[in-house]
Structure formats: structure tokens, C-alpha cells
Amino acid sequence: MTEVAPTLKDNFPSGPFDAVVVGGGHNGLVCAAYLARAGRRVLVLERRRVLGGAAVSEEVYPGFTYSVCSYVVSLFRPHIIRELDLARHGYRVIPLDCTFSPLENGDSLARWGDPARTRREIARFSPKDAEVAPQFGLAMTKMAAFIKNIIDHPAPDPASFDPGQLKALWGLAKDFREMGPDLMYLHNKLLTMSAVDFLDMWFESDQLKGPMSVSGIIGTFLGVRSPGTAYVLLHHYMGDIDGAFRSWGLSKGGTGGVSLAVARAARSFGAEIRTGAPVARILVSHGRASGVALEDGWEIKAKTVVSACDPRLTFLGLVGREHLEEEFIERIKRYKFRGSSGKVNLALDRVPEFSARPGLGEHLRGDITIAPGVDYLERAYDQAKYGEFSRRPFLDVVIPSLTDPTVAPPGKHVVSIFVQYAPYWLKEGPDSWPRKREAFGDAVIDTLAEYSPNLKDSILHRQVLTPWDLEQEFGLSEGNIFQGELSLEQLFFLRPVAGWARYRTPVKDLWMCGSCTHPGGGVMGSPGELAAKTLLRSRSL
Amino acid sequence: MPIPSPFHPRTSRLCTSLRWTDWAGYYSVSSYDTSHESEYFALRHAAGLIDVTPLFKYEIKGPEAGVFLDLVMTREISTLRVGQAAYTCWCDGRGKIIDDGTVLRLGREHFRVTAAEPMLAWFSRHRRGLRVTLEDSTDRIAVAAVQGPTSREILGRACDLDLDGLGYYQVGQGLLEGREVCLSRTGYTGDLGYEVWVENEGALPVWDALMAVGRAYNLQPAGLEALDNVRLEAGYIMNGVDFFCAHQCLTEARQSTPLELGLGWLVDLDREPFVGQGALQAEKERGPEKCLVGLEMDWEELAALYEKEGLPAHVPSRAWRTGGPVYNPRGRWIGKATSGSWSPILKKNLALAQVEPAYSTPGTRIKLEWTVEYRRHQVAAEVVARPFYNPERKKA
Numbered sequence: 001m002t003e004v005a006p007t008l009k010d011n012f013p014s015g016p017f018d019a020v021v022v023g024g025g026h027n028g029l030v031c032a033a034y035l036a037r038a039g040r041r042v043l044v045l046e047r048r049r050v051l052g053g054a055a056v057s058e059e060v061y062p063g064f065t066y067s068v069c070s071y072v073v074s075l076f077r078p079h080i081i082r083e084l085d086l087a088r089h090g091y092r093v094i095p096l097d098c099t100f101s102p103l104e105n106g107d108s109l110a111r112w113g114d115p116a117r118t119r120r121e122i123a124r125f126s127p128k129d130a131e132v133a134p135q136f137g138l139a140m141t142k143m144a145a146f147i148k149n150i151i152d153h154p155a156p157d158p159a160s161f162d163p164g165q166l167k168a169l170w171g172l173a174k175d176f177r178e179m180g181p182d183l184m185y186l187h188n189k190l191l192t193m194s195a196v197d198f199l200d201m202w203f204e205s206d207q208l209k210g211p212m213s214v215s216g217i218i219g220t221f222l223g224v225r226s227p228g229t230a231y232v233l234l235h236h237y238m239g240d241i242d243g244a245f246r247s248w249g250l251s252k253g254g255t256g257g258v259s260l261a262v263a264r265a266a267r268s269f270g271a272e273i274r275t276g277a278p279v280a281r282i283l284v285s286h287g288r289a290s291g292v293a294l295e296d297g298w299e300i301k302a303k304t305v306v307s308a309c310d311p312r313l314t315f316l317g318l319v320g321r322e323h324l325e326e327e328f329i330e331r332i333k334r335y336k337f338r339g340s341s342g343k344v345n346l347a348l349d350r351v352p353e354f355s356a357r358p359g360l361g362e363h364l365r366g367d368i369t370i371a372p373g374v375d376y377l378e379r380a381y382d383q384a385k386y387g388e389f390s391r392r393p394f395l396d397v398v399i400p401s402l403t404d405p406t407v408a409p410p411g412k413h414v415v416s417i418f419v420q421y422a423p424y425w426l427k428e429g430p431d432s433w434p435r436k437r438e439a440f441g442d443a444v445i446d447t448l449a450e451y452s453p454n455l456k457d458s459i460l461h462r463q464v465l466t467p468w469d470l471e472q473e474f475g476l477s478e479g480n481i482f483q484g485e486l487s488l489e490q491l492f493f494l495r496p497v498a499g500w501a502r503y504r505t506p507v508k509d510l511w512m513c514g515s516c517t518h519p520g521g522g523v524m525g526s527p528g529e530l531a532a533k534t535l536l537r538s539r540s541l
Numbered sequence: 542m543p544i545p546s547p548f549h550p551r552t553s554r555l556c557t558s559l560r561w562t563d564w565a566g567y568y569s570v571s572s573y574d575t576s577h578e579s580e581y582f583a584l585r586h587a588a589g590l591i592d593v594t595p596l597f598k599y600e601i602k603g604p605e606a607g608v609f610l611d612l613v614m615t616r617e618i619s620t621l622r623v624g625q626a627a628y629t630c631w632c633d634g635r636g637k638i639i640d641d642g643t644v645l646r647l648g649r650e651h652f653r654v655t656a657a658e659p660m661l662a663w664f665s666r667h668r669r670g671l672r673v674t675l676e677d678s679t680d681r682i683a684v685a686a687v688q689g690p691t692s693r694e695i696l697g698r699a700c701d702l703d704l705d706g707l708g709y710y711q712v713g714q715g716l717l718e719g720r721e722v723c724l725s726r727t728g729y730t731g732d733l734g735y736e737v738w739v740e741n742e743g744a745l746p747v748w749d750a751l752m753a754v755g756r757a758y759n760l761q762p763a764g765l766e767a768l769d770n771v772r773l774e775a776g777y778i779m780n781g782v783d784f785f786c787a788h789q790c791l792t793e794a795r796q797s798t799p800l801e802l803g804l805g806w807l808v809d810l811d812r813e814p815f816v817g818q819g820a821l822q823a824e825k826e827r828g829p830e831k832c833l834v835g836l837e838m839d840w841e842e843l844a845a846l847y848e849k850e851g852l853p854a855h856v857p858s859r860a861w862r863t864g865g866p867v868y869n870p871r872g873r874w875i876g877k878a879t880s881g882s883w884s885p886i887l888k889k890n891l892a893l894a895q896v897e898p899a900y901s902t903p904g905t906r907i908k909l910e911w912t913v914e915y916r917r918h919q920v921a922a923e924v925v926a927r928p929f930y931n932p933e934r935k936k937a
Contacts, residue, residue, distance in 0.1 A: 116566025117542050119659060127677055131662035135788050142791065
């Protein structure tokens with residue numbers, strides 16, 4: 001499923017381009033597709049040999065396709081799928097039905113699409129929690145409906161006097177009021193509480209709160225008891241339209257399948273896409289972006305440059321400080337990345353079995369969470385706070401080959417393990433990661449093997465990605481998977497920095513479209529879409 | 542994935558149609574035969590045996606169990622005598638209905654409550670400091686409903702209780718096939734009938750004994766489709782069809798109050814505070830926004846629509862739950878029909894609907910949407926009193 005776009009100079013079309021997009025991740029590609037669909041001449045330049053950025057599939061070990069970084073899809077916006085006709089271009093997402101959480105005492109909790117079955121599972125730990133869980137889901141769904149309005153539009157800046165933005169703010173205030181008092185109060189709590197405190201308002205069983213609370217910390221350098229993490233819970237509910245646990249899905253052929261579908265759509269609209277094309281500089285003259293220079297010195301001119309890279313890479317790397325004001329540079333420097341997670345991908349010669357629920361049941365086809373309690377998660381965070389990776393980390397595991405036969409040879413399997421915490425800022429500094437990579441990988445395998453004893457004997461190949469690797473290989477500063485923490489002070493009109501949350505930058509004709517912009521990370525496509533739509537509306541293109 | 546009820550070894554052998562459905566997480570028979578009709582006629586003319594185990598059951602015990610139920614229920618429960626049962630409903634603080642069910646008073650300090658939805662968390666929340674314990678006995682107690690005109694004879698021979706002394710909504714305890722059972726004269730069919738409550742271990746002997754005795758009285762196992770027909774004839778509402786638990790509604794429009802559902806008679810306002818009392822009092826003063834009514838559709842009009850298409854008049858024999866709009870005679874939307882059924886015993890096409898109060902008086906003519914050959918029509922219907930079918934033997 002590794003599809004390689006033409007390399008840089010094959011049949012290179014003559015300029016000038018309306019827009020050149022720096023970075024062929026899913027957001028860069030979505031942005032390019034929308035611009036091309038509007039009739040603009042667009043060129044996408046990707047440094048790596050494969051498209052997708054962090055939404056990428058690669059055959060790292062012969063016969064086995066890894067979703068190297070991002071591994072599940074849920075938030076990808078349905079209207080983008082429709083508008084870009086992505087189903088025709090190969091967008092295939094297979095839903096996961098189950099969330100399976102083995103526990104430390106040999107028991108386990110599984111949550112299914114079937115509500116009665118889930119109720120019985122939870123009732124083994126708390127009959128009350130079993131009944132309250134659907135009500136919690138309903139409350140979150142209602143609040144997510146409000147948040148979805150925010151996600152699907154550029155973030156209005158409350159400090160702005162622009163009538164369009166004031167109108168948007170007024171609309172949001174109206175929607176907020178319409179939630180009714182109970183949900184309004186709840187929403188405010190959500191913005192200020194920790195994931196665990198918030199869950200405590202509903203639930204009593206640690207076995208349930210553990211796996212539920214992790215949605216609040218993914219991609220942040222915070223613990224489940226840190227204030228502000230409750231909001232991120234909601235962020236993860238937005239895919240759950242029906243309040244069930246089934247709306248996470250696997251992209252056929254790995255997550256790269258999503259990026260490739262977008263790339264095909266972009267090409268069908270006339271966009272040019274080149275891989276193996278590392279951009280060294282964004283050309284700026286008289287305060288305006290005028291094109292890019294590649295590492296080999298070749299310059300490509302364009303009316304507009306759109307960067308799908310994160311702000312540090314874009315401004316401090318590609319633009320250069322000489323073109324920016326000191327105050328803006330300061331703000332970009334203060335933008336928090338603090339990568340906190342790593343990834344281990346495995347090729348196995350058989351299905352890993354879990355002693356808590358032996359056999360090859362359907363629980364293995366869903367999401368497998370190693371988060372056996374709140375204290376376990378908080379302890380994992382404790383180590384990270386002081387600059388070490390968690391010896392017994394939180395793991396989010398999927399075995400895509402059980403659902404999608406295209407990613408492994410018959411009878412063989414790939415396993416994707418998301419690991420938190422793996423702090424970029426190790427005590428000895430980020431540069432010590434290469435020396436610790438294998439020890440980190442061992443800790444992950446040891447942790448998982450506690451629940452799956454046959455795991456170790458079945459490993460054919462393993463790929464360990466530390467935050468340092470994510471930075472080096474994928475250009476994610478400090479290894480943050482969302483191009484910057486998804487914490488409240490960096491969301492909405494504050495993403496990436498106050499005053500520049502609407503895809504524009506202080507450099508004229510330079511725009512941003514990555515996960516570092518509103519509404520943020522996750523394979524959602526919205527930053528790319530909203531950037532393109534804002535750019536097209538601005539008539540500067 | 543549903544689980545089997547304690548009667549499953551028997552029901553699964555009898556259910557030759559393989560027509561099953563999921564009821565509250567249990568495998569339940571839709572109809573034993575490919576058509577449910579013979580089961581319906583057994584319920585109305587002989588007797589039917591229905592596995593109603595999936596109903597949620599809660600044991601409320603303790604010196605203040607009655608006080609607790611008075612607090613949670615809209616109806617005053619502590620005044621029930623031991624051996625009495627009552628139909629009731631309960632609401633949230635805004636007077637919106639959460640569920641309905643039956644309360645059995647099994648002892649001075651022991652009540653049993655049935656519910657359509659899991660309710661332990663809701664009940665626990667209102668326990669406060671009361672000396673009361675709550676137990677979910679759903680998976681511990683099997684329930685078989687014996688319903689229909691011959692049900693008294695069957696149970697009279699199968700168990701040692703004096704059934705002539707067991708009045709409508711009364712509860713007795715006795716022996717059936719050597720097993721201790723609780724017998725309540727309750728049901729969801731609107732006819733003479735009983736429900737047999739037994740610990741799981743006794744489920745199969747009880748089933749076998751009832752079937753053996755029942756053979757002489759034409760007892761037939763019956764599934765949920767036949768039950769749906771008879772409960773509509775009885776005019777009984779159903780959670781998840783005719784109303785929704787307030788906790789599960791995404792919008793307020795989907796929520797209902799007891800008054801709106803015609804359950805005003807279950808609300809005892811003039812007593813110590815209970816959950817929802819203030820809101821229900823206020824609603825009583827200003828009147829409900831909608832009213833549940835029984836509808837009888839005009840057969841001549843319906844038949845004419847089919848005739849126009851060159852077809853004989855035809856209504857499905859199974860009850861419907863798809864719902865549809867209700868209009869006033871001028872064609873303005875005034876509410877919704879939530880379920881309905883052809884009644885073989887009344888020879889009438891019935892429906893339950895919620896309409897604006899101005900259209901709720903019996904005798905009022907309104908219109909119901911009906912589709913014939915992919916064309917939508919409006920058919921006249923008359924508001925009639927419920928129950929539609931109310932045999933004397935029900936309470937006799």
C-alpha cells in the first residue's frame with residue numbers, strides 16, 4: 001500500500017503556481033485538494049519519499065504494513081469526505097466495535113457497541129456505573145454537538161472587531177445558551193477539571209475510570225489528575241456520534257490510506273504532488289512569501305505558500321527570524337510541544353492472546369487499552385514528570401491485521417502500540433533518546449507481555465519510535481503528535497498563538513494549515529480544509 | 542450479545558421459527574411459530590405462557606423501604622398492604638417520566654419493583670440516609686407470565702394457592718412443583734392473568750409443570766409479538782416506544798410527563814415531598830402540553846384507499862412501532878402516533894397517539910397518516926377511551 005508520488009523533477013510542470021504547500025501530510029493534502037478544486041494551481045512538496053506525514057502506512061518489514069504513527073481514525077470530518085469525494089478515491093474506514101481493557105488482577109473490562117453487553121461488563125465492577133455510562137455518553141454527545149460547531153469553522157477571536165467574527169461569536173454564544181443550564185455548567189466544569197475529577201462525578205469504579213480517563217491525556221504532557229484534561233475527553237467523543245464506543249475505525253491499508261485517498265482526490269482536481277522534495281527555506285521578500293527553496297537550491301515561485309509544518313519548523317526553521325518581529329518569535333518559542341508519547345510497531349507470527357480473556361475472540365479486533373486504573377496512570381506520569389519514560393506505561397494497542405488482511409501475510413499480524421509517557425525532555429536531554437530507544441521498546445513489550453504471555457515469542461520485527469525519532473523522521477517538533485499540545489491555552493483562538501489563529505501569519509502570503517492550527521490534531525482534516533476555505537475567501541489567491 | 546434466560550432450554554426447543562429478538566439484553570422469542578397469530582388467540586381465548594424474565598427487578602428492603610418508595614415514586618407506595626401490588630411510574634426532578642413498572646409488597650419490609658430500564662443507579666441516588674437496601678435481582682429471579690381466560694384454572698391446579706382469594710393486583714406465595722414461588726395477579730395483556738416469580742434454579746421445573754397442567758387448558762407458549770398485540774388492545778404504553786426514559790432523550794421534545802401520558806392517576810400530589818412533585822404540581826395547574834389518546838381508525842376510509850389502488854383492504858397483523866404524524870381535520874400537525882395494531886378480537890384498527898390537549902376528548906375526529914401503495918394518505922380516526930378491550934374477567 002506504499003504509493004510513491006513522482007519524484008521531484010519527473011515531468012515537472014512549469015510555474016508559476018498559485019500555491020505551494022509545504023508538507024504532504026493529511027492536512028497539507030486536504031488543503032491542496034480544496035485549493036485545486038477551486039481551480040488554483042497547487043504544488044505539494046513532501047520531504048519524505050512517502051506521502052501522509054504522520055498519517056502514513058509503510059512496509060517497514062517485508063510483507064507487513066505499519067500505520068507507523070497515527071493508527072486509528074475517528075474524527076475525519078464527514079463533509080470533507082463528501083466534498084472531496086474521498087470514498088471514490090479509496091477512503092475506507094472499518095469501525096472498531098470493542099474497547100478491551102485487561103486489568104492487573106487477571107480480570108478485564110470490555111465495552112461493546114451492544115449496550116446491554118457493555119452494561120453487564122461494567123456491572124461486574126459497579127452496577128451503578130453500568131447504568132450511568134450511557135447517560136454520561138449522552139451528556140458528552142450533547143456537548144460534543146456544541147463543540148462540533150466550533151470545529152467546523154475558523155475560530156473567531158474574541159478580541160477582534162471584525163463584524164464577521166463578532167457574528168460568529170454571537171452564534172456560538174447562542175448555541176451555548178441553547179444547551180440549557182445543566183449542560184452549560186457541565187461544560188464549564190469540563191473546561192477546568194481534570195479527567196479523573198470529571199469522571200468521578202459519574203463513576204465509582206477504578207476499572208472503568210482508568211480506561212476512560214486516558215482519552216484526556218493523549219498527546220499532552222499532563223496526567224489524568226491534571227486540571228484541563230477533562231476537556232480533551234470531549235475532544236475524543238466527537239467521533240462518537242451515537243454515544244457508543246464504536247466510532248473509532250481503522251483505515252484499510254493503514255492510516256496512510258486516508259492520506260493517499262486525499263492525494264488522489266487532490267490530483268483529480270489537478271494538484272501536483274512531489275515526494276522526496278525537502279524544502280529548505282520559504283522565500284520571503286519585502287515581508288511577503290514568494291515561493292520556496294529546496295535543499296538542492298532549486299527555487300519554486302508561488303503566489304502563496306501554505307505550510308503544513310508546525311510553527312517552530314515553519315517560522316524558526318523555514319522562514320527565519322530575520323523576517324519576523326521579536327515579539328512573534330517569543331510567542332512561537334513559548335508554544336508548547338512537550339512530546340509525551342512514543343510508538344512501537346510489531347510484526348508477529350501469530351495473534352497475541354490475553355490471559356485475562358484467552359482465545360481469539362472479537363475483543364482482540366477492537367481497541368486494547370492497558371490502563372488498569374487511575375493510580376497506574378498517574379504513576380506512569382510521575383516518572384515522566386522527572387524526565388524518564390514510564391517503566392509501565394499506558395498502552396493503546398490495535399491489531400489491524402485481524403480486520404484488514406492487506407496489512408500482513410496470511411496468519412501473520414501487525415500490532416500497533418501507542419505508548420505514553422515517553423517524554424521528549426529526558427533528564428539527560430532529548431539527544432539521549434537514541435541510546436535509550438531499545439530499553440524503552442523493552443519496557444513497552446514487557447508491560448504488554450504481562451497481559452499477553454505469548455507475545456514475546458511471536459515477534460518477527462519491531463519498530464520503536466521515540467519522540468526524538470518523531471522529530472527527526474517526521475518533522476514533529478519535540479515529537480508532539482498533534483504539532484503542539486492539545487491543552488486549553490493552545491486551542492481555539494489561541495492555536496497556535498493568539499491573534500494568528502485564522503491560518504494567516506505575520507508574513508504576507510504565508511499561511512498555515514497543519515494540526516498546529518484550529519481545531520487541532522487527530523486525523524480530522526479540518527485544519528487543512530478551513531485553511532484552504534479561509535484562504536480562498538480572503539481573495540488573496 | 543444477548544444472554545439466555547433461565548427458561549432458554551425450553552423456549553429454544555419450542556421456538557421452531559428461530560424468530561428471536563433482544564429484550565434488555567436477553568434472548569426473547571418474537572414468535573414460536575412463523576406467525577404469531579395462534580399465540581395471540583391463545584392469550585385471548587385460552588392462555589399463553591410468556592417468558593418475561595428480562596424485566597428489570599429490584600428488591601427494596603428495610604424498615605424504611607416504604608418511605609424510600611414514597612420518595613421515588615409518584616404514587617404513594619407505603620400504604621400498600623402486604624400482598625398487594627400497584628402499577629406506578631417515577632420521574633426526575635423536572636417531572637419528566639423515567640420509567641413505569643409494578644411494585645409488589647412481599648413483606649412488611651420487602652418490596653419488589655419492576656422496570657423496563659436498569660434503575661439501580663437512579664434508585665441508589667435517592668436512598669439518602671434511609672434504612673433501606675437495594676438489590677438488582679433481575680438475573681436471579683425468573684418470571685413466567687400465564688395470561689388468558691384459562692390461566693386461573695391452570696395455576697389453580699399447578700400450585701397450592703387459593704386463587705379465588707387472590708384479587709386483581711394481589712400477590713401470594715405458595716408452592717409450585719415443590720418450589721417456592723411468588724404469584725402476582727398482574728400482567729401486560731389486559732386480561733385475567735398471573736405472573737409466577739421463581740428463583741432461577743426453579744425455573745425449568747416450574748415451566749414444565751405449567752406446560753403439563755396447561756395442556757388440558759390449551760396453554761401455549763407465546764412470544765413478544767402476540768404480547769404487543771394484546772398490550773395495545775389493553776391500551777398499555779411501552780417505554781422506548783410510546784415514551785422514552787428522560788435520561789436517554791437527546792432533546793426535551795422527546796421527554797414526557799405522567800400527565801401527558803395519561804398517567805395522572807398515578808400521581809399522588811398531596812403528600813410528603815417526592816421526586817418531581819413541584820414540577821408535577823405546576824404542570825397540573827397549567828395543564829399538560831400533550832395528551833395520550835387511544836385512536837380507532839375509520840375502516841371505510843381505509844378500505845376505500847386500498848380499493849382505489851385495486852387492492853383489498855389490508856392491515857399488517859403485527860403491531861407497528863414506527864410511528865407517524867397525526868393531523869387535525871384541517872391537516873395541521875397536532876401530534877404523533879407512536880404504536881398501533883389491528884385488533885382481531887375487536888375487529889378494529891387501533892393506535893396510541895400523543896396529541897394537543899384540545900383534541901383529546903373521546904369522540905373527537907382527527908387524522909392519521911397511512912401509506913397505501915407507496916402513497917401517503919390521511920385517514921380519519923376517532924379518539925376513544927382506553928382500554929380498547931377490557932374483559933370483565935380481568936378484575937373478577
